[in-house]
Amino acid sequence: MAENGNKKPLINETPGNKPKLPKFNVYWVYIIIILGFFLLQYFYSGKSAQVTTWQEVKNQMIANQEIDKLVVIRNLGKVEVYLKEDKLEKYKDRLGDGFGAVPKVGPHFYFTIGSIETFEKQLADAQANIDEAQKIYPQYEDQPNYWGDILSxxxxxxxxxxIWIFIFRRISGGTSGGAGGGNIFSVGKSKAQVFDKETRPRVDFKDVAGLEEAKVEVMEIVDFLKNPQKYTDLGGKIPKGALLVGPPGTGKTLLAKAVAGEANVPFFSISGSEFVEMFVGVGASRVRDLFRQAKEKAPCIVFIDEIDAIGRARGKNPSFSGNDERENTLNQLLTEMDGFASNQGVIILAATNRADILDRALLRAGRFDRQIHVDLPDLKERLEIFKVHLRPLKLEANLDISFLAKQTPGFSGADIANVCNEAALIAARKNKKFVEKQDFLDAIDRIIGGLEKKNKIISKEERKTIAYHEAGHATVSWLLEHANPLLKVSIIPRGRSLGAAWYLPEERQITTTEQLFDEMCSALGGRAAEEINFNKISTGALSDLERVTKQAYAMIAYFGMGKKLKNISYYDSTQSEFTFSKPYSEKTAEQIDQEVREIIDKAYEKAKEILTQNREGHVQLAELLLEREVIYSEDLEKIFGPRKTLSREQELVKELEEEAQKNNTETTVSENNPEA
Structure with a gap:
């Protein structure tokens, strides 16, 4: 027979190759063994002996001489009955027939007994009238219970x-997590995520708005990894570590992701808390394994997020054991970063917002060679951050982004991202097709003050008191030269507050006595306004008094700004948080209390003086606030005139407006002169 020329290849068969076999799985072996066990039981074991009673055995089987033998199983307390072969036909219905029947060799029946002595007496009584040759004498056996013994x-x-496997799987992260998850012998392995050319995060420096100085420092490290000869020709060495320090939400982790996206080298990412486990030595083992992997892939970058989890200063944390696991992990990290062994080509990036509690050995030159401070963004940086987070939003036409940057002083990058997301949610809640300016303002109020309490019951008298209180803050802060300029005042209840005032803090690195004093005066303006206009005070000034008291104590005890206690600071940056003693005597404490009282009284009198001199404008502002519920700095400027001095923020706003106006002028000239 001729073969078919159009023969189809087998499944999973490629030309010139053998057919692909399914992958072997050990679970199939278990399934086959279990099935084989059941098949053996089904085909070869047959039906077991049938249960009967002593009455049936005595009245029928013994009386009719049908029993071949009786076997007493002593350890199980039962008697097995073996019938004569010619008597099996009588019990065919109970014993079965053919395949699956009780084996002919027996035992065919069994019954339980109480005690062997009682059974022997009953058997003798049952065979009293039977000939001696036909009597049945029982046999005695012990049947071992193999399955019971094995299971026991x-x-x-x-x-x-x-239980042991379950505990270790839970500790080692189960089937997810770091490398070797689910293996009880991989507890000491590093859980760092490795990003290479294929798995590199799609984040680069273009996605990191602001942080220009920090990006310069980090880009130098990336450039060193890309072009090392440029630096080594001049005798420079690659930096071993860089520590990103700054408040939460300023973009430290995002900056590290941008480094991973820009660098053409492997990037290891791990959290500081992943080194700490309940077993002794696991943290140090993971540090060793992490650096072993990093050395194999050098040059590379290792990023440790929240390094204060293992980098806390030794001896400051309360440990009552002689072997602290955190200290062991830190010691191993110090050794790996700059120890006896060479660590060439591995750069350590770390991030923390608690650099003050880190161990000094971790911050010395040779380990973390440089500290990169990632501070809160200023006005220009906030403008750039808004541009990044506004890209995916559908915005109304001609939205002033610089206005949004002015309305968010002190906001971090994470706060700005939250503002943009909250504004989109508010616009969607109102069934709008675009996100408008008012949505952003509502989002800012929602984040700063909390959710608006529309159903909160406030009497007219309370509402008037709140309006004059907030107007007092606004009036004093606007008329004082060194106080933070006011941005907005609201008497809409939000969260736990009945009213709030938003200020525009100046971009300054140091603060003078005059600036601190004027800020205290503006904080006490609310209480002073209540006393002047209503001749009584309320509990609404609690948060103001708390802030003023703390600020006054800081001026006297920390900054050395007192009249009697000049140039003396009782602040100790190295002091442990578990110290209970004061660094000064009781007499000095009385002097501090006296000077704090004097400076607060002076600020309060100053606030009352300003409100008394400008009472007409203060009343006008309070009535306007009662009418609108929200007023802005433009309203204060109409009543009191422009402020004496421009803050740094206002100067930056002016610079931005001049720059935008300049760009518009250049655009207009280019349109009028196409050949230019």
Missing amino acids: WVLPFVLLLA
Whole structure:
């Protein structure tokens, strides 16, 4: 027969190759063994002996001489009955027939007994009238219970092993997590995520708005990895570590992701808390494994987020054990970063917002060679951050982004991202097709003050008191030269507050006595306004008094701004948080209290003086606030005139407006002169 020329290849068969076989799985072996066990039981075991009673055995089987033998199983307390072969036909219905019947060799029936002595007496009584040659004498045996014996020995060990595996799987992260997850012998392995050319995050420096100085420092490290000869020709060495320090939400982790996206080298990312486990030595083992992997892929970058989890200063944390796991992990990290062994080509990036509690050995030159401070963004940086987070939003036409940057002083990058997201949610809640300016203002109020309490019951008298209180803050802060200029005042209840005032803090690195004093005066303006206009005071000034008291104590005890206690600071940056003693005497404490009282009284009198001199404008402002519920700095400028001095923020706003106006002028000239 001729073969078919159009023969189709087998499944999973490629030309010139053997057919692909399915992958072997060990679970199939277990399934086959279990199936084989059941098949053996089904085909070869047959039906077991049938249960009967002593009455049936005595009245029928013994009386009719049908029993071949009786076997007493002493350890099980039962008697097995073996019938004569010619008598099996009588019990065919109970014993079965053909395949699956009780074996002919027996035992065919069994019954239980109480005690052997009682059974022997009953058997003798039943055979009293039978000839001696035909009497049945029982046989005695002990049947071993193999399965019971095996289970009694094996089952406890199986349970212990199962519990042990379960605990170690939970500790090692189960089937997810870091490298070797689910293996009980990989507890000491590093859980760092490795990003290479294929798995590199799609984040680069273009996605990091602001942080220009920090990006310069980090880009130098990336450039060193890309072009090392440029630096080594001049004798420079690659930096071993860089520490990103700054408040939460300023973009430290995002900057590290941008480094991973820009660098053409492997990038290891791990959190500081992943080194710490309940077992002794696990943290140090993971540090060793991390650096072993990093050295194999050098040059590379290792990023440790929240390094204060393991880098806390030794001896400052309360440890009552002689072997602290955190200290062991830190010691191993110090050794790996700059120890006896060479660590060439591995750069350590770390991030923390608690650099003051880190161990000094971790911050010395040779380990973290440089500290990159990631501060809160200023006005220009906030403008750039808004541009990044506004890209995916559908915005109304001609939205002034610089206005949004002015309305968010002191906001971090994470706060700005939250503002943009909250504004989009508010616009969607109102069934709008675009996100408008008012949505952003509502989002800012929602984040700063909390959710608006529309159903909160406030009497007219309370509402008037709140309006004059907030107007007092606004009036004093606007008329004082060194106080923070006011941005907005609201008497809409939000969260736990009945009213709030938003200020525009100046971009300054140091603060003078006059600036601190004027800020205290503006904080006490609310209480002073209540006393002047209503001749009584309320509990609404609690947060103001708390802030003023703390600020006054800081001026006297920390900054050395007192009249009697000049140039003396009782602040100790190295002091442990578990110290209970004061660094000064009781007499000095009385002097501090006296000077704090004097400076607060002076600020309060100053606030009352300003409100008394400008009472007409203050009343006008309070009535306007009662009418609108929200007023802005433009309203204060109409009543009191422009402020005496421009803050740094206002100067930056002016610079931005001049720059935008300049760009518009250049655009207009280019349109009028196409050849230019």
